[in-house]
Amino acid sequence: MATGLRRTEKPRKPAEYGPMRYHSRTRDSLGSGPAGHALERADFGQRMTQPTRHPAVIRGTDLTTLPNIVSLARIVGVIVSVSLYLTGHRLASVVIGLIACLTDHLDGYLARRLNQETALGAMLDQAADSFTTALALGMLVVAAGLPFAFLGVFLMREFWVGTVRRYAAAAGIEIPSILAGKLATAFIYWGAFVLAVAMVPQMPVGWVQPLRWVALSGLTAGLGLSCFAGWRYTLSLAGRYA
Numbered sequence: 001m002a003t004g005l006r007r008t009e010k011p012r013k014p015a016e017y018g019p020m021r022y023h024s025r026t027r028d029s030l031g032s033g034p035a036g037h038a039l040e041r042a043d044f045g046q047r048m049t050q051p052t053r054h055p056a057v058i059r060g061t062d063l064t065t066l067p068n069i070v071s072l073a074r075i076v077g078v079i080v081s082v083s084l085y086l087t088g089h090r091l092a093s094v095v096i097g098l099i100a101c102l103t104d105h106l107d108g109y110l111a112r113r114l115n116q117e118t119a120l121g122a123m124l125d126q127a128a129d130s131f132t133t134a135l136a137l138g139m140l141v142v143a144a145g146l147p148f149a150f151l152g153v154f155l156m157r158e159f160w161v162g163t164v165r166r167y168a169a170a171a172g173i174e175i176p177s178i179l180a181g182k183l184a185t186a187f188i189y190w191g192a193f194v195l196a197v198a199m200v201p202q203m204p205v206g207w208v209q210p211l212r213w214v215a216l217s218g219l220t221a222g223l224g225l226s227c228f229a230g231w232r233y234t235l236s237l238a239g240r241y242a
Contacts (some may be wrong), residue, residue: 062120067111071124074103078132082139090200097196100132103191108216129185136192144199146219153223154188161230168237175236181229184222192220 062068077100085093111117137154140146168175194199195215197206 011219050188059118059120062118064115065111065118065121066114067107067116067117067122068121069105070103070107071121071128074100074107075131077103078135082135085139085196089225090196091202094168094193094196094200097136097193101193104185105188111135131193133188134158136196137188140192140195144194144195146195146216150223154226157223157227161233164230164233173237175233178229178232180225182225184224184229187218187222187225189222191215191222194218199219229235 028096077096081093081097081100083093084090084096107121107128111121134155136148137151141148141151165175192215194211197203198211200217203211
């Protein structure tokens with residue numbers, strides 16, 4: 001998904017915290033063979049649960065920065081949009097949902113432009129993407145006949161990537177977002193928006209089915225890119241300890 005990390009801390013030196021230090025230590029001290037590999041995995045799991053020496057700093061004033069306010073507004077906007085859609089106010093829902101979609105990349109742009117990149121901003125950006133997408137897909141499953149498989153695949157992918165990022169963060173490793181993840185978010189957002197538009201009562205009957213095909217194609221492409229990005233993130237973490 002579109003989740004660029006906003007951090008101001010200096011990167012850790014690989015010689016001190018990186019995988020080379022861990023790799024050489026485990027190979028030397030734990031030995032080789034099945035027993036050595038088992039001990040290595042146990043040791044790695046223990047290290048994963050230990051806090052890093054330089055955790056991300058979150059300040060109270062970070063919540064008042066413009067990029068973070070935009071991220072929070074996107075979450076609130078999607079909640080309002082879904083509520084309106086489920087209560088029959090579909091046209092108003094689509095308008096508010098469109099505004100929320102347009103703010104997807106705005107928070108990251110403002111953070112870079114205003115030099116307000118923060119750890120809280122990175123967390124809010126990821127949370128906003130996951131929360132709003134899951135909520136929108138859930139609404140479309142209920143109200144627009146979207147197959148539940150779309151929501152199921154998305155949720156499983158999010159749980160897996162969240163686990164990968166948690167382990168990476170515990171080891172002091174930054175896994176940057178890739179283009180596939182950013183494109184996935186855009187495809188899913190706009191696919192969901194088009195499907196919601198297709199269900200607006202004022203929509204001409206002849207347009208409904210073509211719009212549904214466009215929406216389902218976009219959602220399928222978005223989920224495919226999202227799973228591909230999740231696999232790349234997994235390989236990025238696994239490659240550090242191969």
